[in-house]
Amino acid sequence: MTTDPVTDVLVIGGGPAGSATALRLARLGHAVTLIDRAIFPREKPCSEYMSPETVRHLHGLGVLGTLDAAGGAALEGTQVFGPLGSRLVGRFAAAGGTPFRGTGLGLPRRVMDAVLLAAARAAGTMVLEGIVAHQLVRDADGAVAGVHARDADGAPRTLRARVVVGADGLGSIVARRAGLHAQGRVRRTAFVAHVAGVDGLSMTTELHVTRDGYVGINALGGGIANVALVVPAAATTAARGDPRRFFLERIAAVPGMRNRVSADRIVRDVLVTGPFDAMCRRSTTDGALLVGDAADFFDPFTGEGICTALRGAELAAAALDLALGRGGPVTDRQLRAYRVARRRAFLGKWLVERLIGYGMLAPALFDRAIARLERRGMADTLIGVTGNFVSPWKMLNPGFLLRMVM
Template sequence: MRTVDVVIAGAGPAGSATAALLAAAGVRVLLTDRSPFPRPKPCAEYLSPEAGRILDRLGVLDAVSQDAARLTGMRIVSPGGIAFVGRFRPLGDATPFRPWGLALPRERLDGILANAAAARGADFRPGTALESFAAGPTGVVVQLRAGATREAVHAAILVGADGLRSRIARALGVARGADRHRTAFVTHAESVSGMGDVGEMHVFAGGYVGLADVGGGITNIAAVVDRARMPAGSGTRQRLEALLDRVPAVRGRLAGARFVSPVRAVGPFARSTTRATADAVALVGDAADFYDPFTGEGIFAALRGAELLAPHVCRALEHGTLRAADLAPYDRDRRRAFAGKWWLERAIGAVVARPALLDHVAERLARRPAVADLLVGATGDFVPARRVFRPSVVWRMVA
C-alpha cells in the first residue's frame, strides 16, 4: 500500500492552501479532488481584502490579481430600495491589506492554488475521489477512486477539505445540518449595465441577488432564496430568472445581458460542525464551517483555516501525536480566529431576514458612511468583528 504523510481530500482553496503550506514544509502530501480540473464552483467569486494578504503569503497574489476585478467596497440595497455603500479603507489601527478585494472566476482561482500546491511538491490528483476512510490514533487508510481504478493509501493524517457536503465530516458524525434551508443559483453574464467598482447585494423578502464584476467584462450573478420562497419551475435557469424578476432594479440592468455560463444550483447550506478534529483527521474550509454567502468570506476562512491547520499537522507528524486530543488545539485556534465572525454573520443574517429591520438599518447607514465602512470592513476581514458590536456602533445603526 502506498504511504504518504498527509492525504488531503478536496482541492478547493482550503485543501490546496493546506497542501501548499505542508509541501513547502517538506511534508509528503497527496492532494485529491473528485472533479477534473479546472472545475467551476457555484460562488459569488469575491475575495475579501484580507484574502489577498494570505494569497500574497502563498506567493500567488500576482497570478490571482491578473485579470481579476478590484472591488473597493460593497453596496447593499434593502428590500425597500434604500442603498448604502461601505468602502474598504483604514479605520483606526485596522488597515486593509489593500483597499480593495479581488473577484475572479473560481476555475481560475482554484486552478492557481492547486498548481501552487503541486509546484511546492504536493502530488495533485484531480479526478480522484475519496470514497471512504478508516482512521485511528496511529493513522488512517484512505480508499480512493479514479474512474474504474481504486487505490488504498496509508497516511498519518487525513485532511477533510471536501467542502459544504463533506463526506468526511458526515462520516465522523460531527456535521450539524442547516438551520435554514436555502438554495443558490449562480451564473456569469456579459453586458450587465451599471456595474461599478463595488460588489452589490440586492435583498428581497426571503433572499437576495448579488452582482460582482469578475473581470473581462463578465458579471457574476448569484441569487439565494429560502426554500419557502423558492419560485416554481423545474430548471435552474427558469428559477434564477424568476428570482431576478423579484428585484426590478437588477432586472432592468439585464436588458442587454447574455448569460455565458450554465446556471448552477447549490444548497442547502449554512451548516457547521461540532468540532474539526478527530483521531488522525482534521477538517478545514467549508468542511469545517460554512459562511453565509451574504458576507462573502468563505474563501478567506478557507485560506486562513489552512494557515491555522498546517502548523498543527507539522507538529503532529514530528511527534507522532495523531489522537483527537493532540489535534484539538487546532479547534481552539479556529474558535479564537473565527468566533467574532460567526457572531457577526449570525447578526447580519438576522437583520437581512427581516425586510423592515433592514430598511431601517439601511436608512441609517446611508446617512452614516463611517459606520457602513466599519461594517463592510468587518465582513472584509480586517476590522475585528467585536468593533461592530460596541454599543455606540449598534446605536448608530438603529437609532
C-alpha cells in the first residue's frame, strides 16, 4: 500500500466543481491534490449547455478563450414545448438582468472538463487520474482526514489531507461515507447521445416535455447535436441490455422529434446516467466539504448544474482559504460560512428548480403555464432566471406565479 504525504486539500473528482475548486485554491497558494477515477479526456452524460452566467464563471477562471476556440455553438436561448402542444421561446439577449454576453455555449464535456482540469494542473494542483476513492480516512476524533483509494492497477493507496473536498458528483462516495447524503423523491434516468444532421437544429436549445419526462436538444457545433432523453427511473427496466434501442424508440414517440434522430446518425453512443435527484443533508462536516452535484443535484431540465458547480467552487475556495489560513484541523464549525453562503446564493434557484420539477408532474398545469408565459411576454424572464443572470425572486413572487397559471 502507498501512503502519500499529507497535503492541505484533497479534491475527489475532476469535473467542473473539483477542477474549479482546486484551481482557485492552488492559485491562492495552497497545496492541492486532485484525484479522479477517470483518465481525461473523458465523456460525461450531460446536455452540454452552458448559460451566459456559466460562461462568465469560465471567463473568471481564465479558460473561456480556449473553450471559445474549441468550436462549440453560441446558444441564443431556449424553446420549451409543452406536453399538450404549447410552446414558449425565451432569448437571453431579451431577458434583462446583466448577462455576461447574449449567448450561452454548447460544447462537449469531453473538451470542457479536460480544459478545466488542465488549468487546475497549470495552477499547481497535483492531478492523479485513474484513482478511485472508496472509503474515508478518519482521525482519532472521527474527523475526515483523507481517503482510501485504489489506483489503476487495483493497488490500495491512502491519501491524507487537512481537508477533503467531495466533488465526486452524483452518487458521491464522500457524501455517502460521511453520512451527508439524502435522496429526493423525483427519480429520473437520462440517456444521452451525440447525433449528426438533426433536422431543424437551431442555435436555440429545445426542450420537449412529455407526460413523464422530456427530450432536450442542444447544438454543440460542427453540425452535431446533443440529444438527451429523461424518463422516470422506473421506466428504464425496458432499456436493459439495449439502451440505444430504448432511446430511439422513446425519442421517436415524442411529437416534435419524429424522424429527427436515427441510428445511423448517432456519432457518440448513448450514455446512461441516474437515477438522479440527490442532495445532501448538510454540505460540510469536520474535515470535509461537498461541492457541485455531490452537494445537490435536482433535475437537469433547467441546465444549471455546471453553473452551480462553478459558483459552489468559488464559495468553497473562499471558505477553505480562510479555514486553512487559521492552521490546524479544518472543522465543521469553521466551514459554517460556506453553508451560509451556499444558502444565500442558491435558495432562490433551488425553489425555482423544484417548482419546475414538480410542475412537470402535472402535465395539464405545466402546459398551461408554458402557454401563459409565452402569451404574456414572460418567457424571456424565465430563461434569464434559469440562465442564472436574472434574480430568481423575479419569478418567485405571487404576481408572477399567478399570471403563470391563471
